[in-house]
Amino acid sequence: MSDTAKKIGFIGIGLMGHGMAKNILQGGYPLTVMGHRNRAPVDDLVGRGASEAATPADVARASDIVFLCVTGSVQVEAIVRGADGLKAGAHEGLIIVDCSTSQPTSTQALAAELGELGVRFVDAPLSRTPKEAEAGTLDTMIGADKATLAEILPVVGCWAGNIIHVGDVGAGHTMKLINNFVALGYGALYSEALALGQKAGIAPEKFHEVIGAGRLTNGFYETFMKYVVGGDRDAHKFSIANAHKDMRYLADLASATGGINLISSMVRNYYAGAEAAGRGGDYVPMLSDYVRELNGIGRDD
Structure with missing residues (x-):
């Protein structure tokens, strides 16, 4: 054949x-x-x-x-x-x-x-x-x-x-969970950094001018920021509900292996909170809106 x-x-x-x-x-x-x-x-x-x-x-x-x-x-x-x-x-x-x-x-x-x-x-x-x-x-x-x-x-x-x-068998899914932990960790980190900057008077556009032009940029950052500063809702079409699911799977993996997962627990809770707030259907870059609102600020503040 x-x-x-x-x-x-x-x-x-x-x-x-x-x-x-x-x-x-x-x-x-x-x-x-x-x-x-x-x-x-x-x-x-x-x-x-x-x-x-x-x-x-x-x-x-x-x-x-x-x-x-x-x-x-x-x-x-x-x-x-x-x-x-x-x-x-x-x-x-x-x-x-x-x-x-x-x-x-x-x-x-x-x-x-x-x-x-x-x-x-x-x-x-x-x-x-x-x-x-x-x-x-x-x-x-x-x-x-x-x-x-x-x-x-x-x-x-x-x-x-x-x-x-x-x-x-199983190694691909193990690596995928680790890959998504890194990516979703970026999403949580960017969201918190953007909110902190905005509270201190640094607009997201200025944040992007600095980070986007330096060594800290990457492909995930670029699609994330296409929403934050460009308003492109479809730049990174991966839902917050799926992100939360993947972080739960990662927690299960840590339990099964006896691994310490302090950071991933904090990342998971960002996505868990956003889904609980009714944002599960939003895409991952929109986590930045949720974290900004937790900080009591609006998009234009």
Whole structure:
């Protein structure tokens, strides 16, 4: 079987998944996607040649490799173990690739459970934004054995520009949580620094002139500040609710390993507070609004 004769399934064609699935189609692979309440991405992909399935079990039956791109472990476990889940439609040789940000302990448990059926489970979480998903230049960090990695690499290469094999199953999700801790820690740090500066009379624009021109800038900072000083609400489309979820997963990882996590606990509480205040649907740069309000100041103060 040539590589492009492999049949690919995709579940979770949202902000990131649509671009990934589109690029798999453009790579020449037969693609089956699962229907979604948001019909626009489904209809677009079907219009490009994809087939549509009603359940995860149907996707599994139609596929050699299935990609998942959903919120986290709760959703992944339901997709795998549900009455019409991937497990119900699984066949020997199937590979399931979880591109969600999930808990490593859940990932390893699913890998062991599915392994009894001759199904391999791989973690390949993502980094970067929907813009890179559409362009096919996402970053991914993979947890898999070398043989399975070799099988999935040509398909992963359709949507990723930077592919790093971190280690065995679970290592990708572990690294992703650490990656997101660093990024979300930046978000909390920038928000607090901006608020403190504003209380002391330093406008966000002046803050940006100094920090943005020096060694402390980075890609995350640039998209964060596109909202703060540019008002671009879509510059960094990652929700505060997802950020809080990832920080909870990191806390679980620290507990499982016996790690000390003083800073991450403080970062988590910023996102927890923002979600509790009804801002869960806002994007991460908007945490700066919440922290400013905690300090009793408005955007124009």
